[in-house]
Amino acid sequence: MTKAPRAGHVKTRLVPPLTPEQAAQLNVCFLRDTATAIEQACGSQAAGIGVYTPVGLEQAYIDILPPKFQLLAQRGDGFGERLTLAAEDLFRCGFHAVCLIDSDSPTVPPNIFAQAVNLLSKPEDRVVLGPSDDGGYYLIGLKRNHPELFEGIDWSTERVFEQTRKRANELELEVALLPNGYDVDDRASLRRLSDELLDELTPADVAPHTRGFLAALLKAEGKIFASP
Secondary structure, three states: OEEOOOOOOOOHHHOOOOOHHHHHHHHHHHHHHHHHHHHHHHHHHOOOEEEEEOOOOHHHHOOOOOOOOEEEEOOOOOHHHHHHHHHHHHHHOOOOOEEEEOOOOOOOOHHHHHHHHHHHOOOOOEEEEEEEOOOOEEEEEEOOOOHHHHOOOOOOOOOHHHHHHHHHHHOOOEEEEOOOEOOOOOHHHHHHHHHHHOOOOOOOOOOHHHHHHHHHHHHHHOOOOOOO
16 A cells, blocks of 8 residues: 655655655655565565555656556545455455555565465465554455455554454454564654664664665764754
């Protein structure tokens, strides 16, 4: 799930400490790292799709997403409606299972996406959830289209994950959980990301595009976080 990386339109909660242009560049890095991890994890078992908005900015993704990725325009107004319609459209494309993945969690490694694919390839209907530390989720995987999972959810709150799990239980769906991740959408989570990626002990293959951007920013400006 992605929004075209335009300055002033993406990652606006990171401005400041970043400028609108830097926030858009960081968003590009997030997309590259997430798409690369998906491609590495899935191989021939799955296809990568950029479910994007707004229509008319398809060219923005040419140098961002891997060549094998396809694009599918988002429909709907609110976030829940966009997720609902994205799942519906992807199942209509003929996929046997669907993972909706956010573009705010660049440190999720390929093996986690591979785990989601493996869980969705097993018999019996289920929902796969990747919980985020802020109470949401970075991934929801479906074997069948269940629009009820996106109804009545308090989006952008710490209740999203638990409400979704409760809804799945009401539908008598097995819930398979992936390891926790975290979204990067405010100053505190950006600091957490920077501390993780600029630590010499963090493996070099974790979010390399994002790491390179943050390292260059630190070198150029001497700091990433301006004073509040």
